[in-house]
Amino acid sequence: MVRVFHVKHTPPHILLINPWITDFAAYNFWIKPLGLLYIAGVLRERGFRVTLIDCHNFYSKTQKFGDGNFFKTKIEKPLPLKSIPRNYCQYGIPEEMLLKRFSLLEEKPDLIGITSGMTYWYPCVFKLIEITKNFFKDVPLILGGIYATICHEHAQKYSGADIVFNGRGELEVLKLVSDLINKELITQNSKLSIDHLPYPAFDLYPHLDYVCITTTRGCPFRCAYCASHILSKGFVRRDPLKVVDEIEHWTTQFHINNIAFNDDGLLVEPSNHFIPMMKGVIRRGIQCNFHAPNALHIREMDEEVAELLFRGGFRTIRLGFETSNEEVQIETGGKVNNQEFQRAIKYLKRAGYSGQEIGVYIMAGLPGQRVGEVEERLAFVKETGAKPILVEYSPIPHTPLFEKAKKSSQFDLENEPLYHNNSILPCQWDGFTLSDLRRLKESIKRG
Numbered sequence: 308m309v310r311v312f313h314v315k316h317t318p319p320h321i322l323l324i325n326p327w328i329t330d331f332a333a334y335n336f337w338i339k340p341l342g343l344l345y346i347a348g349v350l351r352e353r354g355f356r357v358t359l360i361d362c363h364n365f366y367s368k369t370q371k372f373g374d375g376n377f378f379k380t381k382i383e384k385p386l387p388l389k390s391i392p393r394n395y396c397q398y399g400i401p402e403e404m405l406l407k408r409f410s411l412l413e414e415k416p417d418l419i420g421i422t423s424g425m426t427y428w429y430p431c432v433f434k435l436i437e438i439t440k441n442f443f444k445d446v447p448l449i450l451g452g453i454y455a456t457i458c459h460e461h462a463q464k465y466s467g468a469d470i471v472f473n474g475r476g477e478l479e480v481l482k483l484v485s486d487l488i489n490k491e492l493i494t495q496n497s498k499l500s501i502d503h504l505p506y507p508a509f510d511l512y513p514h515l516d517y518v519c520i521t522t523t524r525g526c527p528f529r530c531a532y533c534a535s536h537i538l539s540k541g542f543v544r545r546d547p548l549k550v551v552d553e554i555e556h557w558t559t560q561f562h563i564n565n566i567a568f569n570d571d572g573l574l575v576e577p578s579n580h581f582i583p584m585m586k587g588v589i590r591r592g593i594q595c596n597f598h599a600p601n602a603l604h605i606r607e608m609d610e611e612v613a614e615l616l617f618r619g620g621f622r623t624i625r626l627g628f629e630t631s632n633e634e635v636q637i638e639t640g641g642k643v644n645n646q647e648f649q650r651a652i653k654y655l656k657r658a659g660y661s662g663q664e665i666g667v668y669i670m671a672g673l674p675g676q677r678v679g680e681v682e683e684r685l686a687f688v689k690e691t692g693a694k695p696i697l698v699e700y701s702p703i704p705h706t707p708l709f710e711k712a713k714k715s716s717q718f719d720l721e722n723e724p725l726y727h728n729n730s731i732l733p734c735q736w737d738g739f740t741l742s743d744l745r746r747l748k749e750s751i752k753r754g
């Protein structure tokens with residue numbers, strides 16, 4: 308049931324906050340709260356005044372492409388993780404700095420929106436909600452984002468937010484906000500298709516090393532471990548030339564040299580999307596380092612795509628080759644087979660990438676998976692000269708593989724999202740232990 312809060316008649320002031328990260332490890336692999344920044348852009352376009360506080364925005368070390376280490380503070384492990392023999396940290400700005408930002412706000416907000424990332428990062432979301440509610444008493448607070456959607460009931464029960472928003476969609480968010488505080492701002496022009504959205508409000512940052520971009524929403528594939536289809540229904544692509552306009556906007560108006568693509572399906576049907584987009588980038592002479600930290604689809608990699616990746620300026624290439632075991636490939640979504648993988652590496656090398664520049668994600672710790680299977684995959688990838696990168700499986704509620712994960716895990720995955728944390732290897736068993744994982748990682752390091 309939506310409560311309506313009464314406010315004054317000047318344009319409402321909305322405070323949007325990206326919480327810290329609480330985890331055993333975190334690296335700023337071009338992590339920005341893209342969804343929250345889209346919401347900021349839309350609200351601002353409709354006349355709301357928006358303030359952004361990004362608790363991540365405090366780095367201890369930045370690398371040449373704008374990625375880097377977060378400032379971290381060691382904190383107590385939450386009770387369910389007590390037995391894990393690793394340090395647990397809060398990544399991002401110190402708490403005093405947050406309170407200072409609050410006290411420096413010129414005006415009390417009329418509404419507060421908080422986003423959430425990984426499901427197992429919820430402790431810092433709860434903490435932020437508590438601190439924020441203490442500071443701004445009686446200001447309504449909405450929680451949205453990935454945790455709020457995937458673990459909706461958990462968030463409703465325990466987060467302390469007044470409203471927990473389930474799902475995606477800038478128009479839906481706008482409707483909710485308008486219902487809460489000002490109906491008039493929504494009534495004019497409610498068209499918000501993906502091609503009509505304002506750009507995410509990166510300009511709210513005082514300093515920018517990079518931006519993230521998404522050229523699509525959703526994914527046409529249904530990999531058994533992935534929650535993309537729960538977060539976004541269907542698959543929509545932006546007009547490729549409008550994406551080029553956005554890239555040009557960031558590179559010329561904001562002198563951005565690094566852009567990370569957050570898409571799940573960047574390379575899907577490349578002739579209608581990626582190819583015209585990269586040709587546009589090259590034609591307009593845009594000079595920028597592009598990064599694809601989220602896996603690219605191998606099946607779509609042909610000679611032309613590989614060449615455009617290279618000529619267009621992609622510096623970070625990550626391919627999603629979850630497994631070389633063809634049975635498991637089919638079980639987890641049938642996205643790619645071994646021949647397609649070998650062909651993709653050949654094209655990328657021919658285009659100009661060295662083997663070490665081609666990172667290949669290999670999933671480890673799938674329910675019931677044996678260490679031998681991962682070793683085989685590592686060897687298969689190494690043989691092509693590409694660089695294998697292990698990614699530990701994170702079990703996600705409502706995905707097909709979650710039921711199997713629950714059965715095979717020693718942790719209570721159903722009731723405790725902290726156990727979705729890939730770092731604890733949630734589906735470890737005798738056939739694949741934490742020490743097996745460490746051994747594999749060491750062998751990758753040795754080359």
Ligand code: B12
Nearest residue numbers: 342420421422425426451452472475476533534569600698
């Ligand atoms: C880009 C991405 C990454 C990037 C950046 C991650 C980041 N933290 O920003 C990289 C490559 C680093 C990454 C890494 C990982 N990722 Co990732 N990632 C994604 C991806 C593909 C896209 C996120 C995105 O940009 N969405 C686009 C924006 C526009 O949408 P949005 O943020 O959801 O915002 C909308 C709504 O949520 C809502 N909303 C958002 N905030 C708010 C706030 C309010 C107030 C309201 C009302 C609404 C609202 O409105 C927004 C606009 O419509 C998602 C999958 C997906 N499709 O979402 C996976 C996903 C989040 N990742 C996932 C996983 C598993 C991982 C890894 C653990 C993989 C691994 N095994 O190593 C690592 C963890 C790394 C880490 N420690 O950060 C899982 C989630 C796991 C979990 N348990 O929560 C997802 C869902 C993919 C999956 N497998 O299903 N990831």
